[in-house]
Amino acid sequence: MDTTSEKLTNKKYFLQKVAKVISIFSVIAAIGSIGYVLLANPSDGLKLTFGVVAFFFSAMSVVLFAIGNANLPDLSIKLKKD
Amino acid sequence: MNTLKYQSQAVAKPYFVFALILFVGQILFGLLMGMQYVVGDIVGGLIPFNVARMVHTNLLIVWLLFGFMGSAYYLIPEESETELYSPKLAMILFWVFAAAGVATILGYLLVPYSTLAEYTFNDLWPTMGREFLEQPTITKLGIVVVALGFLFNIGMTILKGRKTAINMVLITGLIGLAVFFLFSFYNPANLALDKYFWWFVVHLWVEGVWELIMGAILAFVLIKVTGVDREVIEKWLYVIIAMALITGILGTGHHFYWLMTPEYWQWVGSIFSAMEPLPFFAMVLYAFNMVNRRRREHPNKAATLWALGTAVMAFLGAGVWGFLHTLAPVNYYTHGTQITAAHGHMAFYGAYAMIVMTIISFAMPKIRGIGEANCNRAQVWEMWGFWLMTVAMVFITLFLTGAGILQVWLQRMPESGQALSFMATQDKLAIFYWLRELAGVVFLLGLVAYLTSFFITEKKVAA
Numbered sequence: 001m002d003t004t005s006e007k008l009t010n011k012k013y014f015l016q017k018v019a020k021v022i023s024i025f026s027v028i029a030a031i032g033s034i035g036y037v038l039l040a041n042p043s044d045g046l047k048l049t050f051g052v053v054a055f056f057f058s059a060m061s062v063v064l065f066a067i068g069n070a071n072l073p074d075l076s077i078k079l080k081k082d
Numbered sequence: 083m084n085t086l087k088y089q090s091q092a093v094a095k096p097y098f099v100f101a102l103i104l105f106v107g108q109i110l111f112g113l114l115m116g117m118q119y120v121v122g123d124i125v126g127g128l129i130p131f132n133v134a135r136m137v138h139t140n141l142l143i144v145w146l147l148f149g150f151m152g153s154a155y156y157l158i159p160e161e162s163e164t165e166l167y168s169p170k171l172a173m174i175l176f177w178v179f180a181a182a183g184v185a186t187i188l189g190y191l192l193v194p195y196s197t198l199a200e201y202t203f204n205d206l207w208p209t210m211g212r213e214f215l216e217q218p219t220i221t222k223l224g225i226v227v228v229a230l231g232f233l234f235n236i237g238m239t240i241l242k243g244r245k246t247a248i249n250m251v252l253i254t255g256l257i258g259l260a261v262f263f264l265f266s267f268y269n270p271a272n273l274a275l276d277k278y279f280w281w282f283v284v285h286l287w288v289e290g291v292w293e294l295i296m297g298a299i300l301a302f303v304l305i306k307v308t309g310v311d312r313e314v315i316e317k318w319l320y321v322i323i324a325m326a327l328i329t330g331i332l333g334t335g336h337h338f339y340w341l342m343t344p345e346y347w348q349w350v351g352s353i354f355s356a357m358e359p360l361p362f363f364a365m366v367l368y369a370f371n372m373v374n375r376r377r378r379e380h381p382n383k384a385a386t387l388w389a390l391g392t393a394v395m396a397f398l399g400a401g402v403w404g405f406l407h408t409l410a411p412v413n414y415y416t417h418g419t420q421i422t423a424a425h426g427h428m429a430f431y432g433a434y435a436m437i438v439m440t441i442i443s444f445a446m447p448k449i450r451g452i453g454e455a456n457c458n459r460a461q462v463w464e465m466w467g468f469w470l471m472t473v474a475m476v477f478i479t480l481f482l483t484g485a486g487i488l489q490v491w492l493q494r495m496p497e498s499g500q501a502l503s504f505m506a507t508q509d510k511l512a513i514f515y516w517l518r519e520l521a522g523v524v525f526l527l528g529l530v531a532y533l534t535s536f537f538i539t540e541k542k543v544a545a
Binding site: 048052055056059060062063066067069070071072073075077078079 | 356359363366367370371373374376379380383386387390394397401402405409411458459461462465
């Protein structure tokens with residue numbers, strides 16, 4: 001099915017590496033937020049806030065992890081000098 | 083060289099070209115308004131702020147509609163494996179819609195809005211004067227006629243051809259678009275009731291049926307550029323549209339918080355709209371997953387970039403920035419501030435402007451007879467356009483978010499009469515508005531680079 005002679009690459013690009021690092025921080029933030037709600041017994045307002053924060057960072061971590069781990073094609077184009 | 087699978091797909095070209103012309107107009111009026119935010123009336127009363135805003139938002143809606151129609155005319159013959167039912171009807175409707183659109187915009191610009199209402203007999207059936215639905219009643223009727231003709235044309239094409247998940251989802255979204263527009267003809271005198279039904283158009287378009295259109299176009303392009311099996315992509319598409327409808331329809335409740343509706347809407351709206359990022363969340367996973375599993379390296383790298391970019395930007399703009407202020411206790415403070423503007427800008431660009439540019443990027447080389455992809459030089463210009471516009475939009479969103487947070491802090495949070503007035507607050511936000519304008523100029527440069535890519539052709543080697 002290949003239509004070009006280019007081979008599939010398995011290179012991770014700079015922005016993917018950044019996405020992966022942020023995904024790790026997001027996991028930590030999500031776990032920390034859940035831990036705070038469960039262990040510190042905060043007020044209802046804080047429970048809600050940290051619940052939302054946990055939801056947000058969980059979703060972010062999954063998305064960023066998927067982006068960081070994807071085997072993306074090389075989208076750069078090298079122009080030949082005329 | 084003819085590179086189209088079905089000749090009737092070529093009717094998409096005028097739709098795409100006209101959409102991009104309107105897009106330029108939208109950005110120019112956006113920049114004008116951006117300046118009016120900080121220096122006031124800079125065009126000597128020729129174009130008041132409210133008119134510029136109306137033109138900016140109406141051009142956005144109309145160019146996206148042209149883009150969706152062009153996408154359908156390109157995509158449906160290929161999916162249905164048959165020629166379009168009537169290319170002639172598609173062209174007639176193009177000219178009708180284009181003429182109505184241009185006349186309406188000229189009407190906004192050349193005569194006072196109240197005079198336009200008088201000229202177009204708004205008294206007979208008053209529908210004007212509402213945000214985004216400012217079009218004269220006669221234009222709205224024209225839109226209905228165009229939509230019916232368009233649906234008939236693509237509906238008949240699907241009926242005589244192959245039925246796939248993609249063209250069924252697309253036509254469902256387009257039928258929904260037409261049906262929900264009918265609420266624009268209902269204009270009750272009670273303002274709360276008016277807003278209630280106004281959201282049936284605005285919300286159920288952008289957070290409902292438009293997501294189906296976006297999902298279908300993205301699925302089509304992903305099948306083409308990745309070579310992944312249709313079955314895999316279609317399964318994702320079903321999940322995404324189910325999530326979009328489940329969360330989006332009841333998510334309308336986040337607009338009912340402060341409309342004198344029963345209090346349960348604050349719970350319904352908060353819970354379901356908090357789940358509204360899920361389809362966009364799934365869309366990022368799906369796009370990256372499909373590209374990850376690709377079975378080919380498509381030569382149209384720009385189209386692949388747009389496809390991945392739209393998934394990410396839609397997730398950020400519609401998903402994350404929507405979630406930011408959707409819960410009722412948060413929205414109590416943020417409602418109608420610059421945080422809403424930040425969300426609106428990135429969501430419209432990420433989800434809808436980018437998906438239209440994705441299919442334009444994929445389809446135009448074929449429609450223009452170039453082949454699977456533009457030449458490398460044109461693709462480089464296009465990708466510069468992508469990055470400049472996208473990064474500029476990220477900054478526009480961040481600056482508007484900064485302005486919104488400060489606005490909430492100064493205008494909404496203080497109690498006991500200490501809050502600043504709306505206009506006094508606006509003065510304090512000037513730095514953010516200047517930075518937003520700067521980012522807007524970069525966006526325009528990106529758009530120029532993007533448009534330039536259409537005029538770059540491969541240099542012929544001298545014999």
